[in-house]
Amino acid sequence: MSVYKELEDYAMRNYEAGGHWVVESFGPADYDEYLAQAKGRVNRAKRLLKEFWELKEELCRDVRGHGGCLDGDY
Numbered sequence: 001m002s003v004y005k006e007l008e009d010y011a012m013r014n015y016e017a018g019g020h021w022v023v024e025s026f027g028p029a030d031y032d033e034y035l036a037q038a039k040g041r042v043n044r045a046k047r048l049l050k051e052f053w054e055l056k057e058e059l060c061r062d063v064r065g066h067g068g069c070l071d072g073d074y
Contacts, residue, residue: 003031003035003042004028006042007031007034007035007042007045007049008022008023008031010046010049011026014050014053017053017057019049019053020053021053021057022052022053034049034052
């Protein structure tokens with residue numbers, strides 16, 4: 001299995017928890033960036049991806065809480 005596929009599969013398994021941010025928008029260059037930050041360690045890259053999507057989810061919850069995301073007020 002390629003490293004890209006492994007990272008994408010990880011995000012897909014966590015799709016509902018925020019992995020959709022990765023599945024829907026990441027390509028090879030994005031995965032390369034995370035792998036470089038992780039110094040080529042796949043498990044570290046997975047943790048970094050999770051930190052990324054958790055931050056995105058937190059920001060989206062904040063926006064929703066202030067009436068800007070799902071209530072049609074935008």
